[in-house]
Amino acid sequence: MNLNAPKHPWNRLTVAVRTGVPDRDTAAPDGFAARIAALAMAPERKVASLCERFAFRALGAACALALLSVVANYSSLGSALAFADDDLVEDDPVAVLLDT
Amino acid sequence: MPDDDPPLDLVDCLARVRRHDQAAARELVEHLHPLVIRIVRSHLPRRVAEEDLSQEIFLKMFTRLAQYQGAVPFSHWVSRIAVTTCIDHLRAQKRRPEFRWADLSETEADVLDNIITNENDVPANDAMAAHELVHKLLNQLKPDDQMVIRMLDLQQKTIAEISALTGWNQSLIKVRAFRARRKLQKLFQELQKTERT
Numbered sequence: 001m002n003l004n005a006p007k008h009p010w011n012r013l014t015v016a017v018r019t020g021v022p023d024r025d026t027a028a029p030d031g032f033a034a035r036i037a038a039l040a041m042a043p044e045r046k047v048a049s050l051c052e053r054f055a056f057r058a059l060g061a062a063c064a065l066a067l068l069s070v071v072a073n074y075s076s077l078g079s080a081l082a083f084a085d086d087d088l089v090e091d092d093p094v095a096v097l098l099d100t
Numbered sequence: 101m102p103d104d105d106p107p108l109d110l111v112d113c114l115a116r117v118r119r120h121d122q123a124a125a126r127e128l129v130e131h132l133h134p135l136v137i138r139i140v141r142s143h144l145p146r147r148v149a150e151e152d153l154s155q156e157i158f159l160k161m162f163t164r165l166a167q168y169q170g171a172v173p174f175s176h177w178v179s180r181i182a183v184t185t186c187i188d189h190l191r192a193q194k195r196r197p198e199f200r201w202a203d204l205s206e207t208e209a210d211v212l213d214n215i216i217t218n219e220n221d222v223p224a225n226d227a228m229a230a231h232e233l234v235h236k237l238l239n240q241l242k243p244d245d246q247m248v249i250r251m252l253d254l255q256q257k258t259i260a261e262i263s264a265l266t267g268w269n270q271s272l273i274k275v276r277a278f279r280a281r282r283k284l285q286k287l288f289q290e291l292q293k294t295e296r297t
Contacts, residue, residue: 003281003288009215010237010284012222013230014253020227024141026134029151033133036155037125040162 110174117165129158135175136182142250143186145193153189157182176264183247183265190243199240199287201294208233216292240287245280248273 003010070077108131116124133154140153160181168177201209207229211222222230234254238246247266251257259270266273 003285016222016230028133033126033129036158041122
């Protein structure tokens with residue numbers, strides 16, 4: 001049977017839906033309009049909040065301090081590493097055995 | 101809304117909304133809610149709450165309000181936003197599950213069995229089951245085709261009205277309707293061949 005035929009199962013189904021399903025309430029639920037209006041009219045945030053600005057400043061300061069401490073201690077850190085190499089050789093039992 | 105409320109002066113209301121009057125925005129939402137919720141209910145995608153979808157539509161409406169020039173009635177403009185938002189959600193849906201007798205409720209299967217095996221009309225008390233059945237059958241179609249068939253066969257809109265609501269040209273709508281009907285026809289033929297389990 002062709003779908004355009006009035007007695008086609010599809011057409012009988014759509015007729016039943018059009019005529020038989022009662023209209024549900026279409027009024028906005030309580031608080032819905034107020035919520036939408038508040039969301040729609042909320043002022044756009046053009047600047048970051050105070051907390052966000054402080055967080056970025058704190059991150060910047062922490063990075064600068066870390067960099068500064070590496071630069072300030074670079075020479076002593078380098079020599080400490082050189083000594084550590086010597087210590088390692090001295091403490092190595094195999095190296096001690098080979099040296100003697 | 102009570103019947104004794106004065107009718108909304110839309111021009112004045114829109115002007116107040118543009119001046120960020122929250123009370124006017126609330127009045128506008130209450131005024132347009134029946135229109136929007138009817139569209140949402142007719143095209144509601146699976147697993148999407150109607151309130152969430154209508155909220156999205158209203159927020160889009162307020163965001164785009166500056167673009168409304170008054171060339172078409174405001175309700176048509178809002179309807180178009182509602183329809184295109186529904187289409188976007190339908191398109192975002194994952195693959196359509198296969199239509200199987202086993203996925204139907206007892207009443208839905210009875211209704212389908214009756215209309216396939218005889219030429220009687222669906223009894224009035226089975227209208228809700230018919231409604232569910234129609235939506236399950238439509239879910240087998242591509243989102244755009246679903247939209248066209250819902251508007252043509254359930255809402256009985258004309259091709260011109262569908263064109264105005266969706267922005268699709270009339271030839272495209274006819275092609276989509278033809279494709280959708282062919283798919284539905286095939287679906288019914290397969291259902292007639294398969295046994296109800």
